[in-house]
Amino acid sequence: MKRAILVSSGTLAGLVAVLTYSGGDTLPASAAGAGAAGLGGPPPLGSTDQATTAPSGGVRGATGATGGAGPASPAPPAPAAGAISAAPPKAATPGATTPAVKPPPTASKAAAPKPAPRPASTKAAAPKPTPTPTPTKAATPAGPKDYIGSLQTHKYGQVQVGIRVQGGKIIAVWPVVYPDGNSQPYSDFSIPVLESETMAAQSANIATVSGATLTWQSWTTSLQSALAKAGL
Amino acid sequence: MSATTETTITYAGPGGWQQRVHVEPVWGTHVTIDLRGEVLPDNVDSLIADAVAYLHQVDAWFSTYRVDTPITMYRNGLIPLFRTPTVVQEVLEACRYAKALTRGAFDPWAVKGGVDPSGYVKGWAAGQLADRLVRAGVRNVCVNASGDIACRGQQAPGQPWAIGITNPYDTLEVVEVVHIGDGAIATSGLYERGRHIANPRTASSEVFYDSATIVGPDAGLADALATGALVEGPGAAAWFAHLPGWSVYFIKDRQVSFFGPAFDRS
Numbered sequence: 001m002k003r004a005i006l007v008s009s010g011t012l013a014g015l016v017a018v019l020t021y022s023g024g025d026t027l028p029a030s031a032a033g034a035g036a037a038g039l040g041g042p043p044p045l046g047s048t049d050q051a052t053t054a055p056s057g058g059v060r061g062a063t064g065a066t067g068g069a070g071p072a073s074p075a076p077p078a079p080a081a082g083a084i085s086a087a088p089p090k091a092a093t094p095g096a097t098t099p100a101v102k103p104p105p106t107a108s109k110a111a112a113p114k115p116a117p118r119p120a121s122t123k124a125a126a127p128k129p130t131p132t133p134t135p136t137k138a139a140t141p142a143g144p145k146d147y148i149g150s151l152q153t154h155k156y157g158q159v160q161v162g163i164r165v166q167g168g169k170i171i172a173v174w175p176v177v178y179p180d181g182n183s184q185p186y187s188d189f190s191i192p193v194l195e196s197e198t199m200a201a202q203s204a205n206i207a208t209v210s211g212a213t214l215t216w217q218s219w220t221t222s223l224q225s226a227l228a229k230a231g232l
Numbered sequence: 233m234s235a236t237t238e239t240t241i242t243y244a245g246p247g248g249w250q251q252r253v254h255v256e257p258v259w260g261t262h263v264t265i266d267l268r269g270e271v272l273p274d275n276v277d278s279l280i281a282d283a284v285a286y287l288h289q290v291d292a293w294f295s296t297y298r299v300d301t302p303i304t305m306y307r308n309g310l311i312p313l314f315r316t317p318t319v320v321q322e323v324l325e326a327c328r329y330a331k332a333l334t335r336g337a338f339d340p341w342a343v344k345g346g347v348d349p350s351g352y353v354k355g356w357a358a359g360q361l362a363d364r365l366v367r368a369g370v371r372n373v374c375v376n377a378s379g380d381i382a383c384r385g386q387q388a389p390g391q392p393w394a395i396g397i398t399n400p401y402d403t404l405e406v407v408e409v410v411h412i413g414d415g416a417i418a419t420s421g422l423y424e425r426g427r428h429i430a431n432p433r434t435a436s437s438e439v440f441y442d443s444a445t446i447v448g449p450d451a452g453l454a455d456a457l458a459t460g461a462l463v464e465g466p467g468a469a470a471w472f473a474h475l476p477g478w479s480v481y482f483i484k485d486r487q488v489s490f491f492g493p494a495f496d497r498s
Contacts, residue, residue: 208395209376209397210379210395210398210445221264
């Protein structure tokens with residue numbers, strides 16, 4: 001009898017934990033904090049999936065329907081900071097040409113969006129030899145070629161990386177798909193920095209980072225597959 | 233896990249090596265497994281599957297978010313410690329050591345609900361998994377459990393693993409690169425998603441440093457010491473009198489302090 005009571009109280013505690021977690025889910029940051037405060041994230045796997053797919057599914061829908069994360073999406077909150085305000089136009093260019101839901105595995109050349117010039121990226125701005133918007137089809141052996149990495153899904157959305165390669169070097173990196181919706185401000189903040197870091201990391205040759213974030217890992221994984229396609 | 237996630241990628245790695253990267257969503261975060269070598273074992277697919285199973289097994293032992301795990305049952309008083317799996321007892325013993333070493337700055341017992349070894353387990357599991365993969369025949373392994381990293385071997389022919397420490401004020405920028413052969417690195421900071429640090433001394437979430445990185449041979453202890461150092465402050469340096477070969481890299485108010493062989497610039 002006593003055992004039964006203990007069991008049920010344990011279950012109750014678990015339920016409370018679940019409820020607390022999903023309550024915090026509306027705020028991505030706090031949800032993340034709660035998610036990994038303990039070792040295990042939200043306990044029952046089913047609830048994990050629900051909690052994570054709900055927002056990202058919405059994201060996917062919005063991105064897929066409009067073909068672009070930026071202006072067409074009804075959701076994007078008003079840009080709150082300078083770094084963020086620079087992002088939507090950037091997002092619009094690649095997003096509009098590539099269906100977000102379906103990563104183009106074969107049509108990398110045709111679908112590859114031209115990387116819009118990215119003045120927001122502080123470090124990359126100076127050294128980046130702003131690629132001339134050459135028509136991709138006219139790519140000669142010496143000309144730049146575009147490669148699209150794998151689509152990476154993480155807790156707060158999706159990331160897909162495009163790279164432009166010329167002469168065995170990456171000359172541009174840009175997000176084909178990146179998370180929006182709930183994690184929009186976060187992504188807007190992080191992606192431009194990632195671009196510059198990716199450019200820098202080419203020489204630094206870093207295997208991974210300590211203090212990593214979900215977006216970083218997805219970015220890196222997608223980038224690695226793009227590099228593989230490029231044979232770099 | 234997720235059907236829509238392309239989590240495993242094999243490609244030509246650096247220096248003509250083969251490389252396999254797998255990203256597994258688990259523990260409320262993502263764990264990246266990076267295998268490299270001149271030739272990866274033929275059964276690399278099953279090695280990855282085994283590694284993934286192990287990660288979820290760790291969750292089944294140690295998740296404080298599940299009611300059916302030994303750690304939760306122990307916390308809830310449903311089973312005594314000696315009835316928990318040996319591995320749970322070993323981890324709690326290691327936590328006791330880390331608590332003593334840090335003089336209570338790392339204290340898994342200073343939480344509501346009994347004990348929460350999560351501050352040790354993530355790094356510990358990364359180290360355990362790296363060792364399993366080495367035993368299975370992979371020479372060069374890097375397991376990154378969202379910032380708690382265990383490395384074995386090299387990242388490319390003749391090159392130790394190069395690990396970036398992120399800038400806590402610009403979390404995707406790298407401020408320092410550490411080279412590790414066989415060893416571990418762990419970073420704690422409030423900026424890191426999926427981390428929640430509590431100061432066991434004040435029962436608040438006050439911390440001293442903005443970022444604390446520990447480099448050493450043991451991934452679990454590195455994880456615990458990084459968590460402890462974050463709240464302890466400069467006094468943490470004293471712990472390392474008993475830990476030769478370890479290194480620290482602390483950031484506070486844009487000022488950096490470090491010591492140890494990993495940051496020896498000479």
